[in-house]
Amino acid sequence: DTAxxxxxxxxxxxMGNDKSIKCEQNLGHDTMYWYKQDxxxxxxxxFSYNNKELIINETVPNxxxxxxxxxxxxxxxxxxxxxxxxxxYFCASSQGGRYTGELFFGEGSRLTVL
Amino acid sequence: GENVEQHPSTLSVQEGDSAVIKCTYSDSASNYFPWYKQxxxxxxxLIIDIRSNVGEKKDQRIAVTLNKTAxxxxxxxxxxxxxxxxxYFCAARASGNxxxxxxxxxRLSVIA
Numbered sequence: 001d002t003a004x005x006x007x008x009x010x011x012x013x014x015m016g017n018d019k020s021i022k023c024e025q026n027l028g029h030d031t032m033y034w035y036k037q038d039x040x041x042x043x044x045x046x047f048s049y050n051n052k053e054l055i056i057n058e059t060v061p062n063x064x065x066x067x068x069x070x071x072x073x074x075x076x077x078x079x080x081x082x083x084x085x086x087x088x089y090f091c092a093s094s095q096g097g098r099y100t101g102e103l104f105f106g107e108g109s110r111l112t113v114l
Numbered sequence: 115g116e117n118v119e120q121h122p123s124t125l126s127v128q129e130g131d132s133a134v135i136k137c138t139y140s141d142s143a144s145n146y147f148p149w150y151k152q153x154x155x156x157x158x159x160l161i162i163d164i165r166s167n168v169g170e171k172k173d174q175r176i177a178v179t180l181n182k183t184a185x186x187x188x189x190x191x192x193x194x195x196x197x198x199x200x201x202y203f204c205a206a207r208a209s210g211n212x213x214x215x216x217x218x219x220x221r222l223s224v225i226a
Binding site for chain 2: 033040042043044045048103105106107108
């Protein structure tokens with residue numbers, strides 16, 4: 001019973017391609033997030049999504065777009081992949097209203113752009 | 115927005131010794147300060163957290179202290195064990211509509 005699950009776990013692709021990472025949570029949480037962890041292990045917020053309200057980190061390129069078909073899913077779509085997009089992407093969720101409560105992370109999706 | 119600084123970036127201790135990791139934050143309105151542990155190749159997981167109405171919190175071998183005036187908080191691990199080796203992240207959340215902001219992490223190595 002994985003609480004937050006992401007697929008795929010590994011993704012290797014060429015520059016210029018478009019790819020998606022899926023995320024699902026079965027915790028009944030209100031808010032979901034995407035974080036990017038670069039090679040130096042720095043965890044940086046990309047998006048948060050709560051009750052159809054999307055908050056975007058202004059530093060995220062518009063090639064990245066989150067899509068939420070329902071409260072339990074927040075997928076990440078990336079257009080025109082670049083070398084610098086190589087990282088581990090973590091989906092997370094939390095309960096208790098926007099930005100309150102413990103973050104539960106998925107296992108991460110390691111994206112490698114060649 | 116909130117900015118969280120974390121030190122040191124790497125820390126090596128002998129098994130049984132104590133380890134201390136320190137963080138500072140910029141937004142005086144921040145009210146929630148969690149610590150996450152990330153083992154190699156795994157997801158970050160919450161180990162302890164503290165809210166701004168509390169100065170110290172303990173859970174077995176780990177403790178967190180908060181100094182709101184100075185805007186800094188620390189993680190203390192006593193009697194370290196090899197399984198404590200991991201990357202530790204502090205984080206802070208400002209009040210209002212902002213998500214958790216993480217420090218850059220501390221890689222702790224416990225040498226047996």
